[in-house]
Amino acid sequence: MGVSGGADSAMLLVAAAQLAAQTQQTVQAVHVHHGLLADADAWAAHTAQLARDLGVAFHLLPVTVASGTGKGTEAAARQARYDAWQRWSQDNHCHHILLAHHRDDQAETVLLRLLRGAGVQGMSGMAAQTQRGALQLYRPWLDVERSRILAAAAGYEAQTGWIPVLDPTNLDAKYTRAAVRTLLTPVLNTRWPQWQGNLLRHARVMSENTLLLQDLGELDLAHCQLTPNGLSFSLARWRELPRHRQANVLRQWLRRQHIAMPTEARLNQWLRQLREVHALGHDRNILLQHQGCHIVCRQGQVQLQMNDGV
Incomplete structure (x- = not known):
């Protein structure tokens, strides 16, 4: 599974390792090293320590984030991350990766796509399961609030002393998602406290509409021979x-x-x-x-x- 060392992915790794032990399955931690921040080496070492504590194999994937693409650092880093996962999955014959996106992430994603003018498919948000070539990506925590994850991380820290890493870019408003999180979300939470649930219901409707469009597309492709x-x-x-x-x-x-x-x-x-x-x-x-x-x-x-x- 993909592990950044933050609370979300760390707690998913803890849960996955426990489940794997109970079911005699194997889970591996894959950490993409973007090299964008001075603390990146320390984060990788700290994440490796968590994997060792859990008895999980750790894989470090250094990447170079492309610049000058016109898409911004966030998009370039995300593309580099997905590319690294695909290469690793091919090399290791492991085509299933868990990701720790949660309910709050999903709400932010739908809001961002709305602001960018995304179509029906984009407004359906992140899917619980997606495919990139031979690689299958799973997001089992899309219905889990981040407050529950942070509570679990606090409990794990109390038990083991291991503390999740804190990425400062998550709160740096020069980055688009961080701007939503720090500037828009507090206002929305105060004025419309149910905004996340409303957006997620909207995303579910858009997901159903996406399936209808895909079904129609298949019928029309058949018509087009x-x-x-x-x-x-x-x-x-x-x-x-x-x-x-x-x-x-x-x-x-x-x-x-x-x-x-x-x-x-x-x-x-x-x-x-x-x-x-x-x-x-x-x-x-x-x-x-x-x-x-x-x-x-x-x-x-x-x-x-x-x-x-x-």
Whole structure:
């Protein structure tokens, strides 16, 4: 499981280690070292100590956080973390990772996505189980309030003396999530004390709507004569669909290949170009690039090409 050394992941590791011992299973602690703060080495050593205390194997994954991507340090660090987990899972043939996101994290995520103008799928929040390639990510504590986790951490400290690390960036308002936590959350807690529950109910509704859109996308992909390998479909059949369903087909097509969704602006650009191709009555040299793959039109088919070709 992913362990930062903070109270949330530390207590999940404690719980997972206890459950693993009872069921004769194996759990391993994976710590991503971003190298962004001076205390990073000390945090890694402190987290390793917790793993030793629990009799759990500890794995340190140093990463380099990309700069100059235009996405910010938070997004770059998150991408580096997920990439490191995927590499580690492949190297160690372990394709299941537990993450300690909790109820408060989920509420913050939904609020952030609302502020960023996310669509239906984004507003459904973090899923309890997601897949990135062969890697399965599990978030078993999405319904657990952080106050319960902090109480457990205090109890564990009283028993063992081990204290969770405190990441100062979690309270530094120059970071987006920390700004929500330090500036918006106190106001919301005072003015609308039930805001988290309301947002989480909204997220559940959006999750159900997401499933409906995915079901419709599958039906429409079948109408578009999706090939058995899932990499191409008929442009003419796609053009027969209502325009709003054309967009949903593209999203579902990418989702099937575990490819991140494009921005609204990029998706609208794709839609325009694909509609023009058909309107002209013949294929043009169209090449849409996204997430390490290409979308092309050939012989009346919309095709998805990975780096190594179709």
